[in-house]
Amino acid sequence: MHIARNWRVKKQRYSLHGEICHHCGAKVFPPRDICPECAKPAYDPLQLSGQGEVYSHTTVYDAPAGFQHQAPYALALVRLEEGPMLTAQLTDVDPKEVHIGMPVEMVTRKLSVEGDEGLIQYGYKFRPRMMARAA
Amino acid sequence: MKNMLLQPSRPVGITGYGVYIPRYRLPAQEVSDAWTGGSAGLPILEKAVPGLDEDTTTISIEAARNALLRAGIAPTDLRAIWIGSESHPYAVKPTSTIVAEALGAAPMVQAGDWEFACKAGTEAIIAAVGLVGSEMADYALGIGADTAQGRPGDALEYTAGAGGAAIIIGPAHGALARFEGSLSYVTDTPDFWRRPRAEYPSHGMRFTGDPAYFHHIVTAGQMLLEAMDRRPDEYRYVVLHQPNVKFPTRAAKQLGFKPEQWETGLLVGRIGNTYSAASLVGLTAVLDVAEPGDRILVVSFGSGAGSDAISLEVTEHIHDRRLLAPATEDYIARRTAIDYATYLRYRGKLRMK
Known part of the structure; x- marks a missing residue:
């Protein structure tokens, strides 16, 4: 169990809570101490929109512990519209239908469950975008 | 008799609403084929089934995000988040x-989980009406959400579905539907229950009909109409708790309503019984198409047993705001049929040890 570790990152995991650097304007995810663009130690909280597209993807058949019951599932590099790229599971999609450039949106889902008595971990995944975006 | 109508001292209404229905559908024919050689009559066409990574928490989150989009308020404006369900992921x-x-509403917010079989969602919403109507708060969120359990082969396995609806209650000015009043009717009637360590609920078979569902729904509905001095034809829509197609159709007829009043909000045939969400998901489908001035009667039912009857009047704000989040029919159209074996896997009904 990693109660403290998961508890610390809940905001970023549940809702893509990121940062914006007030020196260079870079939008950052996940949050960190130093801006990856300008290396200065300054940032403000930023709620990311959750909209993005698939940059690259794969299908996981031989899943790590805690995820075996979900296999096969799609795993993707998702480029958020604000710029940051992250790795996430895709959900509500047949892995065969995933393609590079596919518009996706963030949803909060169950990531893993620690047996019958442990905690349930929730966090972001991405699914094919449901609504056309308003201009 | 004393007027038992509940009405807040400050006028309130629905500021935002949102829904979520999972993508997977289990046709009732699959259950009939697996357990009765296809001979059983089907109470619905198909039901919504949660994916492997979905539960009452994830369903509530998406429904609530949609409600916030329509309300146009900040998550920190919510002063209460109350979730009614009989399938909370943790005991x-x-x-x-x-x-x-x-949602980004923590930490200065009331939060709590409610349980009253299928009535917990409307109970949470009436509490939200009280909180906002007393001016203790400007906005409060009530949710009904469930991933209902059905014992394999049981009558409930055909219908026990999954879904959620989130309703933000706020001041009447700016609301997209005005709350006119509610009336609740509750008795100790043991028609359906689940003990703490039981995996599946038990029910009183035919006892779930007349003494439970029909008595509570029809009485609450009639008493509300009398207390408000209204006739059924003054309502454009009626939405009742919907465990199958037959029950709400018969109860709506008993109350004096016609098919054109109940058809829009009667979704159980296509998504199953979403338990704490059932009448509220029906309400969201009505709000998606209603016009200013339309009146809506919602009557929930929860086993054990009780009903909340709620009267609403749609306002001119409905047009601007309903397009800000996916419609209920959008979620129903997002459909992937699964077979019985896949259903058993998704619902964790296969024991490996």
Whole structure:
């Protein structure tokens, strides 16, 4: 169990809570101490929109512990519209239908469950975008 | 008799609403084929089934995000998040704190989980009406959400579905539907229950009909109409708790309504019984198409047993705001049929040890 570790990152995991650097304007995810663009130690909280597209993807058949019951599932590099790229599971999609450039949106889902008595971990995944975006 | 109508001292209404229905559908024919050689009559066409990564928490989060989009308020404006369900993922540990955190509404907010079989959602919403109507708060969120359990082969396995609806209550000015009043009717009637360590609920078979569902729904509905001095034809829409197609159709007829009043909000044939969400998901489908001035009667039912009857009047704000989030029919159209074996896997009904 990693109660403290998961508890610390809940905001970023549940809702893509990121940062914006007030020196260079870079939008950052996940949050960190130093801006990856300008290396200065300054940032403000930023709620990311959750909209993005698939940059690259794969299908996981031989899943790590805690995820075996979900296999096969799609795993993707998702480029958020604000710029940051992250790795996430895709959900509500047949892995065969995933393609590079596919518009996706963030949803909060169950990531893993620690047996019958442990905690349930929730966090972001991405699914094919449901609504056309308003201009 | 004393007028038992509930009405807040400050006028309130629905500021935002949102829905979520999972993508997977289990045709009732699959259950009939697996357990009766296809001979059983089907109470619905098909039901919504949650994916492997979905539960009452994730359903509540998406429904609530949609409600916030339509309300156009900040998550920190919510002063209460109350979630009614009979399938909270933890026996002890609130669903509502996870949802509050995911929405960005924590930490200065009331949060709690409610349980009253299928009535917990409307109970939470009436509490929200009280909180806002007393001016203790400007906005409060009530949610009904469930991933209902059905014992394999049981009558409930055909219909026990999954879904959620989130309703933000706020001041009447700016609301997209005005709350006119509610009336609740509750008795100790043991038609359906589940003990703490039981995996599946038990029910009183035919006892779930007349003494339970029909008595509570029809009485609450009639008493509300009398207390408000209204006739059924003054309502454009009626939405009743919907465990199958037959029950709400018969109860609506008994109350004096016609098919054109109940058809829009009667979704159970296509998504199953979403338990704490059932009448509220029907309400969201009505709000998606209603016009200013339309009146809506909602009557929930929860086993054990009781009904909340709620009267609403749609306002001119409905047009601007309903397009800000996916419609209920959008979620129903997002459909992937699964077979019985896949259903058993998704619902964790296969024991490996």
